Amino acid sequence: MEQSVGSLQELALKRKERLKALKTRQLQGRDDDEEEEPEKKKALSEEVEEKHREIKLRNYTPEDEELKDRQVPKAKPASVEEKVRDQLEAANPEPIIEEVDLANLAPRKPDWDLKRDVAKKLERLERRTQRAIAELIRDRLRGSEEELAEAVGAVGVTEGDSD
The missing domain is CATH 1.20.5 (Single alpha-helices involved in coiled-coils or other helix-helix interfaces)
Incomplete structure (x- = not known):
């Protein structure tokens, strides 16, 4: 060093x-x-x-022809009433939402998304269920008509015997 x-x-x-x-x-x-x-x-x-x-x-106001091209036209004063009217209109905004939907304000249940996703499938199943119920009712009515016809036939036979 x-x-x-x-x-x-x-x-x-x-x-x-x-x-x-x-x-x-x-x-x-x-x-x-x-x-x-x-x-x-x-x-x-x-x-x-x-x-x-x-x-x-x-x-x-120029006298020379070349300078007359550069002259700015006279400005007209703006109407005070129009400005005041515009300001008043700007101060009173139109309401964006006229009605408040309480369903949108209320908190959602935890399973709302599951219900939303399953809704279409449930609609199809509901239609099928209604068709099946209608078909069962028709079958019972047909069966009851046959039973009714048998009952009527049996009653007619028993009445015929008594004559």
């Missing part, structure tokens, strides 16, 4: 040389920039001249 005084001086000299080289490079870079700057300044000044604002004449 200990270095001799001579080696430290050599390191300092090398560092000074590097710093000088760095300064010369920076100065050369500035010289190059200074040579380019007049060209940049010219381009910027041309852009500024192109971007100048076009004159708009609001209160001045």
Whole structure:
């Protein structure tokens, strides 16, 4: 770790040389920039001249024909009544929902999604159940008609015997 005084001086000299080289490079870079700057300044000044604002004449009535094109037409004051009417309409918004559906406000039961998913299948089963019940009723009616016919026939036979 200990270095001799001579080696430290050599390191300092090398560092000074590097710093000088760095300064010369920076100065050369500035010289190059200074040579380019007049060209940049010219381009910027041309852009500024192109971007100048076009004159708009609001209160001045020009006599020159070219300047008459730049004259802005007279502004008409807006009607205060219309502005007030617009503000009043904006202050009274129309109600978005006219009726409140209590079913939407009430909390849902935990099985609401299951009922929703099964509803279509239950509709089909309900129709089939109604058909089956109707068919069973028809069968019973047919059976009761036959029994009724037999009962009527039996009653007719017993009446015929008594004559």
